[in-house]
Amino acid sequence: xxxxxxxxxxxxxxxxxxxxxxxxxxxxxxxxxxxxxxxxxxxxxxxxxxxxxxxxxxxxxxxxxxxxxxxxxxxxxxxxxxxxxxxxxxxxxxxxxxxxxxxxxxxxxxxxxxxxxxxxxxxxxxxxxxxxxxxxxxxxxxxxxxxxxxxxxxxxxxxxxxxxxxxxxxxxxxxxxxxxxxxxxxxxxxxxxxxxxxxxxxxxxxxxxxxxxxxxxxxxxxxxxxxxxxxxxxxxxxxxxxxxxxxxxxxxxxxxxxxxxxxxxxxxxxxxxxxxxxxxxxxxxxxxxxxxxxxxxxxxxxxxxxxxxxxxxxxxxxxxxxxxxxxxxxxxxxxxxxxxxxxxxxxxxxxxxxxxxxxxxxxxxxxxxxxxxxxxxxxxxxxxxxxxxxxxxxxxxxxxxxxxxxxxxxxxxxxxxxxxxxxxxxxxxxxxxxxxxxxxxxxxxxxxxxxxxxxxxxxxxxxxxxxxxxxxxxxxxxxxx
Numbered sequence: 001x002x003x004x005x006x007x008x009x010x011x012x013x014x015x016x017x018x019x020x021x022x023x024x025x026x027x028x029x030x031x032x033x034x035x036x037x038x039x040x041x042x043x044x045x046x047x048x049x050x051x052x053x054x055x056x057x058x059x060x061x062x063x064x065x066x067x068x069x070x071x072x073x074x075x076x077x078x079x080x081x082x083x084x085x086x087x088x089x090x091x092x093x094x095x096x097x098x099x100x101x102x103x104x105x106x107x108x109x110x111x112x113x114x115x116x117x118x119x120x121x122x123x124x125x126x127x128x129x130x131x132x133x134x135x136x137x138x139x140x141x142x143x144x145x146x147x148x149x150x151x152x153x154x155x156x157x158x159x160x161x162x163x164x165x166x167x168x169x170x171x172x173x174x175x176x177x178x179x180x181x182x183x184x185x186x187x188x189x190x191x192x193x194x195x196x197x198x199x200x201x202x203x204x205x206x207x208x209x210x211x212x213x214x215x216x217x218x219x220x221x222x223x224x225x226x227x228x229x230x231x232x233x234x235x236x237x238x239x240x241x242x243x244x245x246x247x248x249x250x251x252x253x254x255x256x257x258x259x260x261x262x263x264x265x266x267x268x269x270x271x272x273x274x275x276x277x278x279x280x281x282x283x284x285x286x287x288x289x290x291x292x293x294x295x296x297x298x299x300x301x302x303x304x305x306x307x308x309x310x311x312x313x314x315x316x317x318x319x320x321x322x323x324x325x326x327x328x329x330x331x332x333x334x335x336x337x338x339x340x341x342x343x344x345x346x347x348x349x350x351x352x353x354x355x356x357x358x359x360x361x362x363x364x365x366x367x368x369x370x371x372x373x374x375x376x377x378x379x380x381x382x383x384x385x386x387x388x389x390x391x392x393x394x395x396x397x398x399x400x401x402x403x404x405x406x407x408x409x410x411x412x413x414x415x416x417x418x419x420x421x422x423x424x425x426x427x428x429x430x431x432x433x434x435x436x437x438x439x440x441x442x443x444x445x446x447x448x449x450x451x452x453x454x455x456x457x458x459x460x461x462x463x464x465x466x467x468x469x470x471x472x473x474x475x476x477x478x479x480x481x
Contacts, residue, residue: 048078187413391438
């Protein structure tokens with residue numbers, strides 16, 4: 001059977017499974033009206049794996065008045081076919097998540113439909129393009145409501161618990177709930193060290209999250225700052241693209257070796273993390289950030305196999321200047337000249353950094369507002385994370401009116417409050433039900449007066465029997481004796 005026929009058969013199996021689960025029943029939420037047009041129950045910002053999974057999880061709870069918006073063109077949501085440069089996903093192939101426990105929706109079912117059970121056994125890790133192809137199939141087979149080329153500019157809180165979402169190049173949307181399924185950078189911004197940003201013109205550097213033109217790499221001397229996974233992903237990418245030299249500079253005297261995510265994936269730490277007291281959450285994340293994420297073995301080996309790859313350990317950058325059209329980098333090991341610099345320097349999390357939250361960022365509670373850590377592990381990077389409610393919703397700072405609890409931060413900024421959750425495939429299996437149930441509960445409570453009034457007024461007869469039965473009414477009663 002051809003792959004197209006196999007995938008069509010799998011799509012039919014998905015439809016049968018959903019029908020057996022009585023998926024697609026009528027909505028129970030109460031329609032709202034608002035000045036400016038239709039009011040959605042939920043608008044999900046971001047059409048990547050988290051956003052698609054959120055939409056399906058809400059539909060499973062019979063909340064269908066929803067919309068997913070994404071700034072990218074169809075099929076290019078998320079990092080997988082845009083700026084990500086790893087060869088494979090870093091998570092084990094067996095992890096599930098956005099399938100919501102439906103076997104025919106898993107990546108394994110999708111893969112076996114094309115390559116058979118033996119093909120699944122041969123697969124080591126999921127290739128990045130294959131994962132994006134699966135997400136496109138998932139969206140298509142479920143018929144999820146996604147509007148592309150729709151960039152969120154501003155979240156405006158309105159009266160009566162509504163939000164107006166201002167979009168680039170389109171009319172505003174009205175919604176009761178907003179889910180920010182905006183990925184790893186969606187709770188803050190990618191971080192470029194000021195000493196680089198202030199010293200070099202933009203054509204001499206880029207963050208790993210940026211698109212990098214081929215003419216910046218081919219035949220050029222490339223410097224990469226950082227020793228995590230994305231540093232080696234980009235080193236291999238640059239070497240394969242024909243870079244003359246690639247130098248990776250790491251501040252630490254040795255590369256990180258321990259990845260705490262692997263422990264969290266196979267223990268109760270991922271599903272049960274939200275139950276921890278705040279002191280334990282803070283200690284866990286302080287250790288998490290201290291470890292950093294090591295490179296994957298395959299990408300390290302791939303980089304090291306190139307004769308033009310160079311690794312500098314214990315070599316923090318002390319200064320960078322532009323000189324004769326090149327980047328002159330001064331390190332603890334001397335000075336180097338490069339044609340282009342790639343910064344694998346991660347991100348910082350803070351709602352104040354998100355332009356779409358400009359009207360409400362000051363209202364949002366941070367960890368610094370709710371918890372005072374021990375001095376030996378205190379970290380301003382952790383303190384800036386939003387302190388979230390039980391359904392990933394923002395909470396108001398003390399003294400602030402609650403204008404933010406209808407906004408759910410289902411992105412990397414949830415790390416402190418929920419651990420591996422919104423932006424990690426490892427956590428979606430557990431995080432999606434929590435998010436969807438919390439939103440469903442909130443909508444139900446907001447609609448309870450109408451819903452309870454309908455319940456108390458319910459008078460539809462179910463039992464239609466009569467006594468005495470009509471056919472027996474003419475029969476005389478038998479007398480005793």
